[in-house]
Amino acid sequence: MIYLINQTTFQHYEDITVNIKPERLKIFIKKAQDLDLKPFLGHALYYDFLTCFNEDGTLKDDTPQHYKDLLNGSEYLDQYGHIVLYEGLAPTLVYFTFARFIENDAVHYTATGPVIKHHDNGDPLSAPAIVKLVQQQRSTANAHANEVEKFLWDNKEDFPLWHYNDKNKSSRQPGPRIRGIDKTDFNYPGSYNNYNLPITEFLN
DSSP states (O other), rough: OOOOHHHHHHTTTTTTTTTHHHHHHHHHHHHHHIIHHHHOOOHHHHHHHHHHBOOTSOEEETTTTTHHHHHHHHEEEETTEEEEEEOOHHHHHHHHHHHHHHHTTTTTEOOOOOEEEEEEEBBBOHHHHHHHHHHHHHHHHHHHHHHHHHHHHTGGOOOOOOOOOOHHHHHHHSSSSOOOOOOOOSSSTTTTOOOSSSSSHOOO
C-alpha cells in the first residue's frame, strides 16, 4: 500500500499528538485515499498517479512534472494570466484523513460492544459536538479539494485521464445528502402508475 502522506505531513496543518501511533494513522490515510481521493480524481487518474510512487511513498525519479506539481503544488498562470499558488494534494488528504480519524477515534470497540472513550485529563465530546467537528474538517478538505479541481481544469491538457464528475463534488459535501428519489410502492401507493401526479393526490 502506497501512502501519499504520513504523520509528519500532518504537522504542517494540524497539531496532533505525537502519541498517536503511525500505524493507526495509516488506517485512516488509506480510507481517505480510497474513499475520498480516488472518487474525486477518478479511478483512471488515481491509479496512473500511484504508478509514479515508490513503495515508501516517495516519487520516482522519472515522474512527469505535472504529476509532481499535482502532489507538491506549484505556481502557474491560469488562462487569464493570473498567478495561481496551488498547494498540492497534501492539505486535501490531510483534512479528509483527520475527519475520518476524529469520527472513528471517539469510539472504542470492546468485547461487549462499542463504548465512548474516557480520558483522565478531560471529558469526551458529545456526539453532536463530534459530528460538528467532523463536518468542519470535511469542509476544510473540500475547500482545498476545490483548489485541486481548479488546478486540474487549468492544466487539463496534462491530465487526459481526469474527467469532471459533478456527482463526485456533491458527494464530498459534509452533512446529509439526497442521492435520489425513491419511487417504490413504499412512497407511492401501488394503485398509482403515474408518478407525475401532484402530491395532493396522495394525501386525499
